[in-house]
Amino acid sequence: MRYLRRLLPYVRRHRARIAGGLLCLVLTTALSVASPWVLRYAVDDLTLRVTREKLWLYSGLIVGLVLLEGVFRYYMRMVLISVSREIEYELRGDLFAHLTRLSARYYQSHRVGDIMSRATNDMSAVRNVLGPGIMYTANTVATFVGTVALMLRISPRLLGLALVPLALVSILVRYFGQRIHDRFESVQAQLAEMNVIVQESLSGARVVRAYAQEPHEVARFEAANQEYVRRNRGLIHMFGALYPGIQLLMGTGAVLVLWLGGRMAVAGRITLGEFVAFGAYLAMLHWPKIALGWVVNIFERGEASMGRIAEMLDAPPEIRDDQPEPVARLQGEVEFRSLTFAYDGVPVLRDIDLKVPAGATVAVVGPTGSGKSTLVSLIPRLYEAPPGTVYVDGHDVRRIPLATLRGAVGFVPQETFLFSDTVRENVAFGLSPDGQEVEERVAWAAGVAQLAPDVADFPQGYDTFVGERGITLSGGQKQRTALARALAVLPRILVLDDALSAVDTYTEEGILKGLKQVRSGRTTFLVSHRVSTVKDADLIVVLRDGRIVERGTHDELVSRGGFYADLHRRQLLEEEVERTA
Amino acid sequence: MSTAAFTEDLVAKSYDRTLLRRLLTYLRPYQAAVAVSFLLIVVMAGLDLVGPYLTKVAIDRYITKGDAPGLARVAALYLLTLLGAFAVRYGQVYILQMTGQKVMLDMRRQIFGHLQRLHVGFFDRNPVGRLMTRVTTDVDAVNELFTSGVVTVFGDLFTLLGIMGVMTAMNPKLALVTFSVIPFFFVITNWFRQGSRQSFREVRKWVARINAFLQENLTGMSVVQLFRREGRNRDAFAAINRAHADANVSQIFYYAVFYPAIDLLAAVAVAMILLYGGARVLAGTLTLGALVAFVQYSERFWRPISDLSEKFNILQAAMASSERIFTLLDSPAEVVSPPRPALLAQVRGRVAFEDVSFAYVPSQWVLRDVDFTVEAGRSVALVGATGAGKTTIISLLARFYDVQAGRVSLDGIDVKDLDPAQLRSSLALVLQDVHLFSGTIASNIRLGSPIPDEKVREAARAVHAHRFIEALPEGYQTEVRERGATLSVGQKQLLSFARALAHDPRVLILDEATSSVDTETEALIQDALKVLLRGRTAIVIAHRLSTIQNVDEILVMHKGRIRERGTHQQLLAQRGIYWRLYQLQYKDQEVLAGGEAELPA
Incomplete structure (x- = not known):
């Protein structure tokens, strides 16, 4: 229970309600074990030929007890299960809050599917511990104590005999439990095997078709399919024996009570009513026996799940404010000072020295994997550069309050990510909702990004929903929306990380023209593969294998005849090929 | 209910019936097993009814009369029925589950076989993950319908009827009095089913919202952070999370009311038996044992009734799954063999x-x-x-x-x-992305074709793959793991050349890989290509x-x-x-x- 212990602070917060719920549980159990006791007196009185008034009393008592029990059972469930939902709510909220603090690096090394599964499946396994787990455990214990105590009052000897088959049930469950577990694992392994075959055969459909391997694939699958059924047969044998076996043993308990209890009744050592009540109690004990195995399972799963959740909660937020200097406004001068940056031990950037005055436009070009994206993502601290290597306005970015830094940077990432909301909400993503002139700002940004004409064509205008990840928009529209989103925050530093790749050259020209007007006073970083995008920049920097190998203006670099000049030549050729109708 | 909704409901029902009929065809080969299974479940329900009756006999004939040896006989008889019930139950579970397994086997075989007939374009449109779900999850859902759905419903119904029959036989008037609570069981169960289904839907809705929100925010976390939206998105998440918790709490309400209500009804039944039956006992027209047996039977009413309503969900899931399966099975194989294919005695390769x-x-x-x-x-x-x-x-x-x-x-x-x-x-096709199957190196060269080991080696040697294969821990018998993750790009290419060569095609179709490899491997590949092309018709990208x-x-x-x-x-x-x-x-x-x-x- 190492990990489940971490739930204690949450549990403590709700301790009053939990205590109330448990009290209801105890009362429920007490009342439920009282009913057979009434039956006992009723039966006994019937053998003694009582009056009809007494029958009314007993009937009324039984209904009354159950009614009262029902009230407590209702509150027990409402309180205990609601609390578990409440804690689930708090824990999931805390988890998400923590996730918003984790850096890009975390999301690169952990798959979203995995995180999701922890925030949902594992969360509900943990919730099961807090709700049904605790409730059934308490219920089981209370019922066991209550019934055994009353059975003890009727006849300790009979109780001793009746418990023998029950003990055997535990042994049976343990014996089969392990074997069922093993066989189940083997069935699951075979299922995985079968999945692999299906997956391979479908994803390699071209190879399968090309080499006419369909019959072979069918045979391969058939073998796996048969093996799966064969293994299931073993599991079914176990199941076929276990549950009927449990029922047999429990029935044996009833037989024992019937036979030995009956003899005791004949001998007058117990009354007929006690005989009947004893049988009823024995039946009540069946449930806790079954629930026990279940509860153990809930706790085991919960522990494993909590372990996975805890692992996430314990992941340290790498990028956060650490004794920041009181910087409130930034002008936008960016400087890299002998920056060397490695990712998981692999050097990505080496000896980068670059100073960009506020308001200048710098273009970064280079082959795929040369470190262009990494370089610009160090500015808003998406990744953490070593201390003393990246400066904005002369402050180390690690010393600038994160909110100030990121508020000054408008970033258009390489992979456009939009939220499934309206165009307006997406463009206004970085604006405060209660701020003034949101509407104007959105319209302005969309205008500069050349998004406005498209929006005008949408039936719902800015209220058009972009669909999941912007699926209803074209690639170019998505990129322009992302650009407008970045412009809307009026950033001091604008970063376009290959952000116009899906925009056609004509529209791109318009965007660049618009940007030229608004970028006066804004430092701009343009990462691109296209010469057309970068040729007007104040400075063009060529990166290769993480180093700056060329720097200068378009004309300088073209005349110098290096990588950039080659890129320029190739693009002219490509355009020529493209133009060939 | 509006007429539109009503007709829609009717359409859905008749549609379900078509699906169900088609599903039942899968049981046809196993009619005998299904029949035996039904028979056993009837026997089982019957045997389960014996206990309370024997209690009555024990009380009336032996305990109240002080006959201890007779009591032993009853106990022995009881034990015997229990053993019988065990055997029947074991057989029933085994036969039914195995039948289910065989039905699944047939279904999976059919689906997989069909997938092998479909043309490549189908896989361009349908993601592999989704198709895999058809073969696994959906087939399981259908199995669930067979094994714990249809048959148990029958068993439940029979149990209910059996209890009513035995009670009526013992004392028709008392039976009638007891039966008076049964309609209420149905009413409560129905209320619960509808209410909880409604709230269950609400819960599902919010679970889906939570998933969608998380998916989006986790994938786009860097955008969230860049635009400093952490706080607002936390609030937005809290709202969804809250609604999810609330929906769950309102679902608890139905459970919290349902179980006590059922208990109460059972208690009312017991009270009425005591009241009415007790009076008969006093009047001497009913035995005490019968009264006790009535109490025990009345406690068994509600389980089959509530089970019946739960089966509805299984049915729904199975219907949805079978619909998806049948849609897949009905998708036409667009590229098919002509009815009388032309035969080429000797392929020349033009x-x-x-x-x-x-x-x-x-x-x-x-x-x-x-x-x-x-x-x-x-x-x-x-x-x-x-x-x-x-x-x-x-x-x-x-x-x-x-x-x-x-x-x-x-x-x-x-x-x-x-x-x-x-x-x-x-033909032999060599693609840019070399697709490796799980199995050995040799089986990846040979695939399913009957190519002798010697020829596999020969082919590998000719395309310079032999050397690196021999260097692997178990040579040609080395298992390919994780789709060949341990092999280099160049090695995989040579392997695919060996595969093509071993099949000795008249026509070679080659999509050359663009990925760069080291100079030494490049030289090997170029040389291997010459071998591969020699004497064949070749079309090369x-x-x-x-x-x-x-x-x-x-x-x-x-x-x-x-x-x-x-x-x-x-x-x-x-x-x-x-x-x-x-x-x-x-x-x-x-x-x-x-x-x-x-x-x-």
């Missing part, structure tokens, strides 16, 4: 495209009027920019798709008139300078048409598209190739 036009999506032509012939044993290279239609040409030759206009032929016979198996066994220099003819594709054709030198001299493509794609390799190809000035 390939011809005659005015072929093709579109994946109607009216968006990918190939237009493509016309060329490759004589047996000759080789052509397809060259062009991305999207020029090169890959489509090789897909059409392998008949992954059928052409819309013109004709593709092998030795003069339209590929549509050939048996796809014969067509494909005369070329990415290597050495390849285009060695083929008999180069076809230059541009926007779905063949724009230029000729040898490397001829085409360069034309100074057309090829000349430009050459500068873009191949010129850099000159250094590697040792400056073999000098540009004509």
Whole structure:
């Protein structure tokens, strides 16, 4: 229970309600074990030929007890299960809050599917511990104590005999439990095997078709399919024996009570009513026996799940404010000072020295994997550069309050990510909702990004929903929306990380023209593969294998005849090929 | 209820009936087993009723009369029925579950077999993950219907009827009094079912919202952080999370009311038995044992009733799953074998495209009027920019798709008139991404074809794959793990060459890999290619300078048409598209190739 212990602070917060719920549980159990006791007196009185008034009393008592029990059972469930939902709510909220603090690096090394599964499946396994787990455990214990105590009052000897088959049930469950577990694992392994075959055969459909391997694939699958059924047969044998076996043993308990209890009744050592009540109690004990195995399972799963959740909660937020200097406004001068940056031990950037005055436009070009994206993502601290290597306005970015830094940077990432909301909400993503002139700002940004004409064509205008990840928009529209989103925050530093790749050259020209007007006073970083995008920049920097190998203006670099000049030549050729109708 | 909703409901029901009927056909081969299973469940329900009756007998005949030996006899009889019930239950579970397994086996076999008949285009449209769900999850849901749905419903009904029958036989009037609570059981169960289904839907809705929100925010976390939206998104999440918790709490309400209500009804039944039956006992018209047995029977009413309502969910899930399965099974195999395929006694390997036009999506032509012939044993290279239609040409030759206009032929016979198996066994396809199957190195070269070990080695040796294979821990018997993650790109390519060579095709179709490999491997690959091409008809999407220099003819594709054709030198001299493509794609390799190809000035 190492990990489940971490739930204690949450549990403590709700301790009053939990205590109330448990009290209801105890009362429920007490009342439920009282009913057979009434039956006992009723039966006994019937053998003694009582009056009809007494029958009314007993009937009324039984209904009354159950009614009262029902009230407590209702509150027990409402309180205990609601609390578990409440804690689930708090824990999931805390988890998400923590996730918003984790850096890009975390999301690169952990798959979203995995995180999701922890925030949902594992969360509900943990919730099961807090709700049904605790409730059934308490219920089981209370019922066991209550019934055994009353059975003890009727006849300790009979109780001793009746418990023998029950003990055997535990042994049976343990014996089969392990074997069922093993066989189940083997069935699951075979299922995985079968999945692999299906997956391979479908994803390699071209190879399968090309080499006419369909019959072979069918045979391969058939073998796996048969093996799966064969293994299931073993599991079914176990199941076929276990549950009927449990029922047999429990029935044996009833037989024992019937036979030995009956003899005791004949001998007058117990009354007929006690005989009947004893049988009823024995039946009540069946449930806790079954629930026990279940509860153990809930706790085991919960522990494993909590372990996975805890692992996430314990992941340290790498990028956060650490004794920041009181910087409130930034002008936008960016400087890299002998920056060397490695990712998981692999050097990505080496000896980068670059100073960009506020308001200048710098273009970064280079082959795929040369470190262009990494370089610009160090500015808003998406990744953490070593201390003393990246400066904005002369402050180390690690010393600038994160909110100030990121508020000054408008970033258009390489992979456009939009939220499934309206165009307006997406463009206004970085604006405060209660701020003034949101509407104007959105319209302005969309205008500069050349998004406005498209929006005008949408039936719902800015209220058009972009669909999941912007699926209803074209690639170019998505990129322009992302650009407008970045412009809307009026950033001091604008970063376009290959952000116009899906925009056609004509529209791109318009965007660049618009940007030229608004970028006066804004430092701009343009990462691109296209010469057309970068040729007007104040400075063009060529990166290769993480180093700056060329720097200068378009004309300088073209005349110098290096990588950039080659890129320029190739693009002219490509355009020529493209133009060939 | 509005009429529209009503008819919709009717349509859905009759639709379900069609599905159900089709599902039942899967049980036909196992009729006997199903019948036995039903029979056993009836016997089982009967045996389960014996307990309370024996209690009555014990009380009336022996305990109240003080007959201890008789009591032992009753107990022995009880034990016997229990043992009988155990055997019957075991047999029932076994037969039913195994039948379910066999039905699943048949279903999976059918689905997989069908998937093997579908043409490649189908897999372009349907993600593999989704198709896998059909074979696994959906089949399981259907199985659930067979094993714990239909049959148990029958068992539950029988139990209920059995209890009512025994009670009526014991004392019709008391039975009637007791039965008076049964309608209330149904009412409560129905209320619970509807209410909880409604709230369950609400819960599902919010679970879906939570998932969608998390998916989006986790994927786009860097955007959230860049625009400093952490706080607002936390609040937004809290709202969804809250609604989810609230929906769950309102669902608890139904459970919290349902169980106590059922208990209360059971108590009312007991009270009425005590009241009415007690009076009869006092009057001497009812035995005490019968009264006790009535109490015990009345406690068994509600389980089958509430089970019955739960089965509804299983039915729904199974219907949804079977619908998806049948949709898949009904999707037509678009590329099919002709009813009387033409047989080629000896494939020579002459390939011809005659005015072929093709579109994946109607009216968006990918190939237009493509016309060329490759004589047996000759080789052509397809060259062009991305999207020029090169890959489509090789897909059409392998008949992954059928052409819309013109004709593709092998030795003069339209590929549509050939048996796809014969067509494909005369071709070998080597793709850029080498697809490896789980199994050994040898089985990846051989695939399912009956190729002797010696020939596998020979092929590997000829394409220079033998050396690295021998260096693996278990040589040719080394297991390929994780789709060949432990092999290098170059090794995988050589392996795919060996695969092609071992199948000794008349026609080789090759999509050269673009990924760069080290110089040594590059030399091996170039040499292996020569071996592979020797004496075969070859159609190559070329990415290597050495390849285009060695083929008999180069076809230059541009926007779905063949724009230029000729040898490397001829085409360069034309100074057309090829000349430009050459500068873009191949010129850099000159250094590697040792400056073999000098540009004509």
